[in-house]
Amino acid sequence: MDGTQQVKICPKCGSVYINWIAGGLIGAVYKCDDCNYVGPFILEVRARDLEKFRKELKKTSSEPDDATKVD
Ligand SMILES: [Zn+2]
Numbered sequence: 551m552d553g554t555q556q557v558k559i560c561p562k563c564g565s566v567y568i569n570w571i572a573g574g575l576i577g578a579v580y581k582c583d584d585c586n587y588v589g590p591f592i593l594e595v596r597a598r599d600l601e602k603f604r605k606e607l608k609k610t611s612s613e614p615d616d617a618t619k620v621d
Contacts, residue, residue: 553598562587564604 558568560582567583581588
């Protein structure tokens, strides 16, 4: 892997454990093993951008809620 290779990842969680489960006339359908996303859309990113992309996903899905913390 040289960092420019494209890897298929889940658009919801960024997992690379994407399985192609159906295809043909209706188009491809993929399933994510990690979050059970099923759909025709997946993302393809360069291998070297994978970690960056996952960090972005984490940032948006688990924001620190310090601002709303009440002691
Ligand atoms: Zn997923």
